[in-house]
Amino acid sequence: ISQNHCSGFKERGLKTKAIEGAWVAQSVEPPTSALGPRRRRLSLSAAAVVNSAPRPLQPYLRLMRLDKPIGTWLLYLPCTWSIGLAAEPGCFPDWYMLSLFGTGAVLMRGAGCTINDMWDRDYDKKVVRTANRPIAAGDISIFQSFVFLGGQLTLALGVLLCLNDYSIALGAASVLLVIIYPLMKRITYWPQLALGLTFNWGALLGWSAIKGSCDPSVCLPLYFSGIMWTLIYDTIYAHQDKRDDALIGLKSTALRFRENTKRWLSGFGVAMLGALSLVGVNSAQTVPYYTALAAVGAHLAHQIYTLDIHRPEDCWDKFTSNRTLGLIVLLGIVLGNLWKEKKTDEAKESMDSRIEN
Numbered sequence: 001i002s003q004n005h006c007s008g009f010k011e012r013g014l015k016t017k018a019i020e021g022a023w024v025a026q027s028v029e030p031p032t033s034a035l036g037p038r039r040r041r042l043s044l045s046a047a048a049v050v051n052s053a054p055r056p057l058q059p060y061l062r063l064m065r066l067d068k069p070i071g072t073w074l075l076y077l078p079c080t081w082s083i084g085l086a087a088e089p090g091c092f093p094d095w096y097m098l099s100l101f102g103t104g105a106v107l108m109r110g111a112g113c114t115i116n117d118m119w120d121r122d123y124d125k126k127v128v129r130t131a132n133r134p135i136a137a138g139d140i141s142i143f144q145s146f147v148f149l150g151g152q153l154t155l156a157l158g159v160l161l162c163l164n165d166y167s168i169a170l171g172a173a174s175v176l177l178v179i180i181y182p183l184m185k186r187i188t189y190w191p192q193l194a195l196g197l198t199f200n201w202g203a204l205l206g207w208s209a210i211k212g213s214c215d216p217s218v219c220l221p222l223y224f225s226g227i228m229w230t231l232i233y234d235t236i237y238a239h240q241d242k243r244d245d246a247l248i249g250l251k252s253t254a255l256r257f258r259e260n261t262k263r264w265l266s267g268f269g270v271a272m273l274g275a276l277s278l279v280g281v282n283s284a285q286t287v288p289y290y291t292a293l294a295a296v297g298a299h300l301a302h303q304i305y306t307l308d309i310h311r312p313e314d315c316w317d318k319f320t321s322n323r324t325l326g327l328i329v330l331l332g333i334v335l336g337n338l339w340k341e342k343k344t345d346e347a348k349e350s351m352d353s354r355i356e357n
Contacts (some may be wrong), residue, residue: 059134060148063117064110070320071113074233075199076105078226078328084208084333085283092332095210100162101202107156108178112198115147116182119143127244129312136352154212167208185245189256192234200226217282221347225275228268232300233322235265240312244285253288254309261309276329286339299325306354 006347039318050058050067055203058124084093116125117135124136133141136238140148153175160171184191203223238245239261240253245252257264273293280289303321308314 005308018076029054059139062136063114063140063145063148064106064152065113066106066110066275068187070323072105072109073323073326074230075328076102077323078200078222079105079202079206080330081326082203082219082222083210083228084330084337085222085279086207089339090134093340094210097206101206101209104156105202107152110151111152111156114145114152115179119144119182123248123250126156126248127241129241129244163205163209163269164212166213167205168297170208170214171201171205173301174205176197177201185250185252187251189251190239190253191251192231192253195234196227196230199230215282216281221275221278221282221303225272225279227325228272228275228327229322230263231268232272232304233319235261236303236307236309236315237319239309240317242353258307261306263305265307269297269304273297280336284340285333285336287336287341289332289336292328292336295328295332296325299328 035041047067050061053061061067078099080093083097083101087093094288118134120130120141121135124130130136135142135221160168162170177194181191181194181198186192188194200223203226204214204219205221207222213230235253236256238252241250242254246255254261273296275295276291276293279285280293299321303318303325306314307318
C-alpha cells in the first residue's frame with residue numbers, strides 16, 4: 001500500500017476518534033451514520049432528569065440542587081422521624097403529612113441553596129468544586145435569583161399553611177435560620193452547628209403537625225440527636241473543601257478539628273445515640289426501635305473508622321451514606337410503633353384471661 005493510502009487511513013482513523021470523543025464529551029450517543037447502530041441509555045437518576053429538562057430551566061434546577069438530592073433527604077428524614085413517632089400505636093405514619101413535608105423539604109432545601117449561593121457567589125468562583133454553580137458561573141443573575149427565591153418561598157408558605165396554627169408559627173420561626181446559616185462560615189469554626197439547628201427543625205415541626213404542639217420530652221432529644229448527626233455528616237462533607245476554605249478565609253469544623261476529626265465525630269455519635277435512646281424511652285418504643293439503634297451505631301462506627309479525611313472522594317461517599325443511616329432510624333420507628341399493637345393485644349388477652357379466672 002502506498003504511503004499516501006497509509007496516511008489517508010490514519011487521517012480517517014483520527015477523524016473517527018475525534019467524532020467519538022466529541023459525542024462522549026456531550027454525553028449523548030453518536031448518530032448511526034457515524035458509529036453504527038444507536039444505543040439509547042435511559043437513566044432515572046436525579047442528574048439525568050435535570051439534564052433532560054429544557055435548557056433554560058436547567059440552571060434553576062441545579063441552583064436548587066435537584067441534581068444532588070442527598071441534601072433534601074438529610075433535611076426530610078428528621079421530619080419523618082418526628083411524624084413516625086407521633087403516630088398512634090400500631091399505626092403507620094400519616095402518609096399525607098409525609099408527602100406534605102417531602103414537598104416542603106424540596107422547596108426549603110432549594111431556597112436554602114439559593115440563599116447560600118447568593119451569599120457565596122464570590123467565594124464559589126475560587127473553589128474548584130463550586131465554580132460551576134449557576135450564580136458563580138454567571139448562568140443566573142442576582143435579580144433572577146431573587147425572583148426564583150421568592151417563588152420557592154411562596155410555594156413553601158403554601159405548604160406551611162396546610163398545617164395547624166402552632167406549626168405555622170413554629171415553621172415561620174425557622175426562616176431566620178435559613179437566611180443566616182450560610183453566613184456562619186465567615187464568623188465561626190462551627191457553621192455545621194448552625195446548619196444542624198436549621199436542618200433538623202423538622203424534628204419539632206413533624207410532631208406538632210400531628211399532635212398540635214411539641215412534647216419536649218420527645219421533641220427536644222430528637223432535635224438534639226439530629227444536630228449531632230448533622231455535625232457528623234457535614235464535618236465529613238467540609239473536609240472536601242478544607243484546602244480551598246483555608247486559602248480564601250472560610251471556617252468549618254473540618255479546619256477546627258483537623259487530625260482530631262475522628263475523636264470529635266465519635267463523641268457526636270455517642271451523643272446522637274444517647275439522645276435517640278432517650279427518645280425511645282420517653283415515647284415507649286419497642287424492640288425493633290432499639291435494634292435499629294444498634295444498626296445505626298454500627299453504621300456510625302464503620303463510617304468514622306474507615307473515613308479518610310484526606311480523600312475527597314471517600315468523604316463524599318461517607319457523607320452520602322448518611323441517607324441509609326437516616327432510613328434505618330425511620331424503619332426502627334415505624335416497626336417499633338407497629339410492635340406496640342402486638343404488645344397491647346397480648347396485654348388485653350392476659351387481662352381478659354385473668355378476669356375469666
